Amino acid sequence: MSAELTHKNYNKIIRMVCGYFGCILILGMVTLLWYLGFISFDTNKELSSNFDNLFYMNYEVAQLEDTPENDLTKYGYQLFKDTPKFLGPDNEGANEVFSGNRLSCNNCHLNSGTKPYAAPLIGIINRFPQYRGRENKTGTIEERINGCFERSLNGKMLPPTSREMKAYVSYLSFLSRYAPEDGNVTGKGFTTIKIPERAINVVKGEHIYNNVCFRCHGNNGQGVMGANGYTYEYPPLWGNDSYNNGAGMNRVITAAQFIKANMPFDDLYESQKLTDEEAYDVAGYINQMQRPTKPNLEVDFPDLLKKPVSTPYPPYADPFSLNQHQKGPFQPIIEFYKKKHNIKKTK
Ligand code: HEC
Ligand code: HEC
Numbered sequence: 423m424s425a426e427l428t429h430k431n432y433n434k435i436i437r438m439v440c441g442y443f444g445c446i447l448i449l450g451m452v453t454l455l456w457y458l459g460f461i462s463f464d465t466n467k468e469l470s471s472n473f474d475n476l477f478y479m480n481y482e483v484a485q486l487e488d489t490p491e492n493d494l495t496k497y498g499y500q501l502f503k504d505t506p507k508f509l510g511p512d513n514e515g516a517n518e519v520f521s522g523n524r525l526s527c528n529n530c531h532l533n534s535g536t537k538p539y540a541a542p543l544i545g546i547i548n549r550f551p552q553y554r555g556r557e558n559k560t561g562t563i564e565e566r567i568n569g570c571f572e573r574s575l576n577g578k579m580l581p582p583t584s585r586e587m588k589a590y591v592s593y594l595s596f597l598s599r600y601a602p603e604d605g606n607v608t609g610k611g612f613t614t615i616k617i618p619e620r621a622i623n624v625v626k627g628e629h630i631y632n633n634v635c636f637r638c639h640g641n642n643g644q645g646v647m648g649a650n651g652y653t654y655e656y657p658p659l660w661g662n663d664s665y666n667n668g669a670g671m672n673r674v675i676t677a678a679q680f681i682k683a684n685m686p687f688d689d690l691y692e693s694q695k696l697t698d699e700e701a702y703d704v705a706g707y708i709n710q711m712q713r714p715t716k717p718n719l720e721v722d723f724p725d726l727l728k729k730p731v732s733t734p735y736p737p738y739a740d741p742f743s744l745n746q747h748q749k750g751p752f753q754p755i756i757e758f759y760k761k762k763h764n765i766k767k768t769k
Contacts, residue, residue: 498593507652522576529657538609539683547598548605555728573669612679615698622706630704660711668716673732677705
């Protein structure tokens with residue numbers, strides 16, 4: 423009887439001790455996870471140094487008080503969201519026309535330039551000046567913005583000293599204010615896909631377009647104009663009001679990466695993502711449709727070794743046909759540059 427009692431007490435003591443150490447253990451683990459940044463008790467995300475939280479910071483320009491400097495930032499935001507309203511072919515203020523189509527920066531740099539893997543512009547200011555293969559020189563942020571003006575917007579360069587250019591730079595600086603010094607942000611650029619080892623299948627691409635994309639971008643790729651009459655609600659994917667053939671989006675690999683991570687662009691998106699193969703085929707389909715052509719493309723990439731493999735216009739520093747550079751398969755071209763020049767091509 424007394425032996426049984428001692429045994430019971432013994433068990434009780436063990437349970438107490440285990441419970442005690444268990445608590446300490448759990449507390450220790452939680453502290454460690456918190457210390458390593460996996461969990462946060464911090465409701466004010468702005469205080470956290472976690473990298474990915476960069477995308478959850480407050481990038482609302484409306485929060486800024488009215489000072490001349492902040493007004494410039496706010497103007498830059500407007501130019502970014504409603505580009506054609508201010509600079510497009512039929513702009514409101516009868517400003518000089520700089521963009522040749524009615525796209526806005528925001529149509530590709532989604533959520534005002536703050537969406538990861540949609541070429542976000544958080545940290546962009548810190549990444550410039552930057553070496554650019556297309557010009558084979560170190561370029562400024564103004565030159566990079568003008569790259570999108572001349573190609574994505576099928577227009578012409580904004581003078582670097584104009585109020586509009588200063589406003590763009592001011593807005594991009596505002597977006598970059600929490601970014602690390604080198605501007606190297608996880609989520610910059612586009613996602614990567616496994617590039618299928620075959621040419622694009624235009625028939626399959628058309629099928630995907632007609633089943634998935636046409637609901638928003640229209641049955642003829644023409645998009646849907648928004649209520650203000652200047653800015654698209656759903657931007658066009660081809661035709662005269664789309665990006666020109668010198669644009670980054672006209673490379674099949676770049677477009678496939680953009681589409682894979684971002685389209686369809688709505689609340690249902692989680693359930694509707696395309697496979698890599700589908701993104702590749704539909705990118706191929708939209709990019710072989712008619713669109714504006716940019717003059718003087720032959721002077722791009724003075725060092726041809728820097729040219730991305732899916733650049734759809736010649737000349738090239740390899741023996742592959744124009745057709746293959748436009749439609750794939752891209753693996754043989756990628757392998758050629760790897761073997762012959764030890765260059766790793768990704769787009
Ligand atoms: C049709 C789509 C499209 C539109 C519209 C567009 N861009 Fe871009 N932009 C791109 C693509 C694609 C890239 C990446 C190009 C590459 O990989 O070579 C890019 C890159 C950039 C970059 C460099 C990004 C980086 O991470 O290095 C800046 C800055 C930029 N765009 C600014 C703008 C501004 C400002 C506007 C409006 C005036 C604009 N873009 C309009 C597609 C677009
Ligand atoms: C639910 C509507 C919706 C669907 C479906 C959709 N998109 Fe979009 N897409 C948008 C919106 C909206 C934008 C512009 C985003 C903005 O301005 O905020 C856009 C932008 C784009 C752009 C960049 C801008 C341009 O005009 O070049 C491309 C490319 C694109 N979509 C391709 C596709 C493809 C391919 C599909 C089908 C796989 C697709 N989208 C399906 C709504 C949609």
